Amino acid sequence: MDTSSLLLLALDLIGTFAFALDGSLTAIRVARLDVVGVLTLGMFTALGGGIIRDVFIDSLPPATFSDWRYLAVAALGGLVAVTFGPHMHRLKLPILVLDAVGLSLFAVSGALKALDFNVGLVQAVILGAITAVGGGTLRDMLIGRIPVVLRSELYAIPALAGALVVVIADQLGAPDAPAAVGAAALCFGIRMLGVRFDLNVPSPRGIDRDA
Amino acid sequence: MDTSSLLLLALDLIGTFAFALDGSLTAIRVARLDVVGVLTLGMFTALGGGIIRDVFIDSLPPATFSDWRYLAVAALGGLVAVTFGPHMHRLKLPILVLDAVGLSLFAVSGALKALDFNVGLVQAVILGAITAVGGGTLRDMLIGRIPVVLRSELYAIPALAGALVVVIADQLGAPDAPAAVGAAALCFGIRMLGVRFDLNVPSPRGIDRDA
């Protein structure tokens, strides 16, 4: 396995773990689901973004599905959440931080994999963002919440920014690994600004279901 | 580019613009989302149907994703909605008309593209309808509404009718462009009858969530 594939795999697996933990803790905290529901929501959250990405670039079966390491890491994240969740689930912040970690790593890995498949530069940026927001969007749809990508100003934006940096660095011939770390850090930083903002300003936006 | 491809592209792009505007105005009116949320819902609504179509016929990456014009037109629709939306969003009718325009054009373009990929006649009709209702269904799922395709008697029906006319005309060897315009007009006409009916008879159907 060459360095570039290894980088992609490492980003993907850490992001998968973060999203599995995030989805499972959300299941405990918000939807009060039982163990199987908690693990299932964790799996969907962890694997959703990568599956959408791989369907789009016709890399089927999806890596997140055909490679046992993704399944194992996602299951591990869910099991950690089930084991330690009851001690963590009052804490809203860990869930938001884990989600931001997953968002950042998937924005980068999505853009890198799209570049490998030669889909065009703008498309690589968009595909990175879709990979990043896909899991959380699926998570929120499954538990009946408006997806965070629609609710928060700073969710799609940092994902696009992270993916953009990856694509620009690639075009400039910069080495992959430092560019990936920098892009993920940028995405994470912007997202955490958004989280901080949202925490201070409780969102009153309701849905007018009759409209 | 031959005439047939050009026709398909024109139908697709106008439909994409209409759905982007529709999705973004819906985000403003119904879900009270912020700018990024408005643009995102517009993009999802505009690109959803075509992506599902292209996944089904294995035309990957999806045209709506790999061709920058779709992305540009969808973004433009969202920006128009953000700019002029505050002056339009009390008007329920523009949203319904735009949705009917998108529905009609996508029913036709979906059926035409399916015929190009030789998926069978019944399948071409169904695929046209899926392309037509896909974006609006995704839009409604994302904001937590029962999708209009389930709520309205005349949403799937006009889409199927439009796609059926395209397939019949193709089998009879009729020229593509007039057939496409006629099929779209038929779909639009039936749908607007449904809208008029729905406007006069406010739907009381609620969901019994405990059932």
Next chain:
Amino acid sequence: MDTSSLLLLALDLIGTFAFALDGSLTAIRVARLDVVGVLTLGMFTALGGGIIRDVFIDSLPPATFSDWRYLAVAALGGLVAVTFGPHMHRLKLPILVLDAVGLSLFAVSGALKALDFNVGLVQAVILGAITAVGGGTLRDMLIGRIPVVLRSELYAIPALAGALVVVIADQLGAPDAPAAVGAAALCFGIRMLGVRFDLNVPSPRGIDRDA
């Protein structure tokens, strides 16, 4: 057509019929939809799982879409529900039994088809479970319910168990048909235990939407 393909087709078609009936009756009972909405929800429920399966293994266009028999059987299930539904829809049990039948048959057919496409043993089990839970998950998302796969302890588990038996039997060289029937019966039995348990213990789990 060889025996193995015939077995797969039979399992798929009976499962499709059961899920179409289940989805359509659910539309009548829970969401109070009109005829077109009832048929549409039946089609989505019946075809959803198989479509996801075929996208994952890159068997496109999806069999459930390109083969007219799936469409015909799904439509038939919906029409039966529309015709006899008003006499059945107070009965919660028929819906749950039909859903369990579809779950069991799709767990088996999903795993069998995955084995045909050589996706790996663990993946075949997972793919069987995804095929089984896919239709019901889509059904619940469309009508705004938390999907049963998240709500019920015994929904993903029996699907995984049924698919696991299929994969083990295949590895041991057991004949397909008896293994398939046994696996489906096991899945159905575990699921019905879950249904009985759920019926006796009304689930108080609500969603805290503000969390």
